[in-house]
Amino acid sequence: MNGFVHSFESLGTLDGPGVRCVVFLQGCPLRCVYCHNPDTWDKTKGTVFSAEEVVRRVSRYRAYFGEFGGITVSGGEPLLQAEFVTKIFRLCREAGIHTVLDTSGHGANAANLMPLLQETDMVLLDVKMTTEQDYAEKTGGSLRQAMDFLSLLERQRIPVWIRQVVVPGITDSQENLFRLADLLADKECVQKVEFLPFRKLCKEKYDQLQIPFPLDRVPETTDAFCEEYSNRFYELWASKKKKR
Numbered sequence: 056m057n058g059f060v061h062s063f064e065s066l067g068t069l070d071g072p073g074v075r076c077v078v079f080l081q082g083c084p085l086r087c088v089y090c091h092n093p094d095t096w097d098k099t100k101g102t103v104f105s106a107e108e109v110v111r112r113v114s115r116y117r118a119y120f121g122e123f124g125g126i127t128v129s130g131g132e133p134l135l136q137a138e139f140v141t142k143i144f145r146l147c148r149e150a151g152i153h154t155v156l157d158t159s160g161h162g163a164n165a166a167n168l169m170p171l172l173q174e175t176d177m178v179l180l181d182v183k184m185t186t187e188q189d190y191a192e193k194t195g196g197s198l199r200q201a202m203d204f205l206s207l208l209e210r211q212r213i214p215v216w217i218r219q220v221v222v223p224g225i226t227d228s229q230e231n232l233f234r235l236a237d238l239l240a241d242k243e244c245v246q247k248v249e250f251l252p253f254r255k256l257c258k259e260k261y262d263q264l265q266i267p268f269p270l271d272r273v274p275e276t277t278d279a280f281c282e283e284y285s286n287r288f289y290e291l292w293a294s295k296k297k298k299r
């Protein structure tokens with residue numbers, strides 16, 4: 056079983072619990088306006104690896120994984136290569152390596168999704184926007200699709216960390232926090248919600264690819280704002296959960 060890989064990050068600490076080897080796969084069906092990896096969009100531009108080669112490479116770092124670390128498969132959108140990820144995760148589990156899927160919930164079909172979830176220990180789900188209109192306009196995807204995927208994770212009892220990029224003027228409002236807290240109020244599988252600051256380090260990649268960066272004029276989000284935004288979210292989320 057072969058797939059298209061963009062790159063590896065050997066010892067990441069930002070994509071799931073503990074120290075992890077992150078495998079970025081090539082190909083994505085979405086076009087988020089703030090995407091910092093436009094070089095992953097085209098599936099055919101990746102390097103072909105077998106699942107065994109990926110796991111051999113990841114296994115080199117297992118001494119650093121400790122109690123909580125392992126592999127995170129990210130993208131691009133890993134669900135576009137769901138069968139490849141299933142094989143990678145199956146081999147990882149056989150080797151005792153914890154498996155995390157970093158996804159938007161888009162790109163798989165019903166037939167290849169369940170086998171993958173059966174090999175998945177945890178999911179990082181990016182809930183990109185909190186209205187259907189924004190989701191369609193700013194990413195090309197669907198909020199319904201992301202929420203249906205989250206409901207499936209709830210039914211399968213797979214632990215989830217939600218993520219959202221805080222973009223000034225798009226996802227930095229109190230209304231956005233209310234809507235997100237509503238969307239997550241009844242989801243017991245959600246253990247944590249992470250707000251990530253919008254950054255423009257990717258601008259160079261857009262220039263190299265000769266693609267205009269849609270948010271060129273939007274200021275970056277500060278870490279301090281993200282922290283305060285996150286605190287406000289957790290208060291709201293707690294009160295909504297209590298009311299249920």
Ligand code: SF4
Binds near residue numbers: 091092
């Ligand atoms: S899902 Fe990720 S890789 Fe795909 S366009 Fe959005 S931010 Fe970029």
